[in-house]
Amino acid sequence: MWRRWLAHELTRLRKEAALERGEVAEKLRCSTQKVGHIETAFVPPKVRDLEEILLPLYGVTEDRRPYYVQAAKDARRKGWWESYESEALPEWFSLFVGLEQGASQIRTYEAQLIPGLLQTREYAKAVARRGTAERGQEQIEQHVEVRMSRQEALFRKDAPLRLWAVLDEAALLRVMGDREVMREQLVHLLTVTETPKVTIQVIPFEHGAHAGLMGRFQLLDFPWTGDPGIAYIEHRAGALYLEEPGEIEAHTVAFEHLCALALSPDDSATMIESIAKEYS
Numbered sequence: 620m621w622r623r624w625l626a627h628e629l630t631r632l633r634k635e636a637a638l639e640r641g642e643v644a645e646k647l648r649c650s651t652q653k654v655g656h657i658e659t660a661f662v663p664p665k666v667r668d669l670e671e672i673l674l675p676l677y678g679v680t681e682d683r684r685p686y687y688v689q690a691a692k693d694a695r696r697k698g699w700w701e702s703y704e705s706e707a708l709p710e711w712f713s714l715f716v717g718l719e720q721g722a723s724q725i726r727t728y729e730a731q732l733i734p735g736l737l738q739t740r741e742y743a744k745a746v747a748r749r750g751t752a753e754r755g756q757e758q759i760e761q762h763v764e765v766r767m768s769r770q771e772a773l774f775r776k777d778a779p780l781r782l783w784a785v786l787d788e789a790a791l792l793r794v795m796g797d798r799e800v801m802r803e804q805l806v807h808l809l810t811v812t813e814t815p816k817v818t819i820q821v822i823p824f825e826h827g828a829h830a831g832l833m834g835r836f837q838l839l840d841f842p843w844t845g846d847p848g849i850a851y852i853e854h855r856a857g858a859l860y861l862e863e864p865g866e867i868e869a870h871t872v873a874f875e876h877l878c879a880l881a882l883s884p885d886d887s888a889t890m891i892e893s894i895a896k897e898y899s
Contacts, residue, residue: 622694623721625687626660627846632677633658646672659862661714663694699768708765711857716765718849720772723842724781726874728831731793733804734784735766736773737811737819742804743767745796773817778842781816785877787831788824791894798898805895812888820881821890829880830873838870 633643640654647654647668656662664673669691674684698717708716719725727734733742743766747759754762772780794801811817822829840848850861850870861867882890 621690621721622663623660623718623841623846624843625663625690625694626658627841627843628687628690629664629673629677630658631845632673632679636677638676643673643676646676659860660718664691666691666695703761703765708761709857714860715851715858716769718839718851719769719780721841722772722780722839723778724783724840726783726785726838726840727835728785728837728874728877729790729835730787730831731835732790732795733786733808734782736770736780736782737784737808737817738766739800739804739807740767741800742795745800749795773811773814779816783818783820783878785820785822785831785874785881787822788890791821791891802895802898805891805898808891809888809895812884818884819887819891820878820884821887822877822881823890826880830876836870836873838867838874 633640640651640658644651644654653662657664666688670684670688674687679687698720703713725736727736732738732746735743738746740763743763744759747754747762773782791805795804808819812819822831835853837851838848839851840846847862847864847867850867852859852861861870881887
């Protein structure tokens, strides 16, 4: 969480100081790419660099500097997800989990699967076993444990994560595991929708073409004024973290169209319940 806040603040301060990333890189004696990594929360800045170079360079007053220094120290503390082996949680996805845990809201569209934050343990196991990577049993168990731990963000006492999920009907009908696993999964979706900050909508096949046909994506929003958030897209070898205004706007508009085309939350729940009965 603090890594994202600090990245946003350092970007804002640099722009207010009318400096380019290349100029900052010269002062830090590093590459422009590294400055970009700091400003996109890929890596936190070194505390010494922050104290001795960045904050003075950006004109931050002495009384404000301790807040940024403490944020840098907190940003370098490992999250619970960073204790897992890279086979279970590769670096590109570890970054996403960190962002997910610090987000205030996630809007997600899924075409083929139930979103990870809403999966049951048995459903998650079935997905892990049939995934694109060849995993041993221990890796599968670690993968599932990470997924179950991520879901705690939905129920935390301090500002629980707001989740808005739009699913294609295919995600409800594609059998993962067996029929009992699917029934349990769909019943779980109905239970989770009773949580105030979780909204689920379904796009039936009969509604035809829609803005999600190009594939799944997520929009992450953060609880800091002025933070534009990010659009996130996974692919077979990693993920894309899109932060340009035009990229975020394009995915925001697509999500709004998906919500408008989908069934209402109540009608979606009725559809999920009906399909769940078919698996009984």
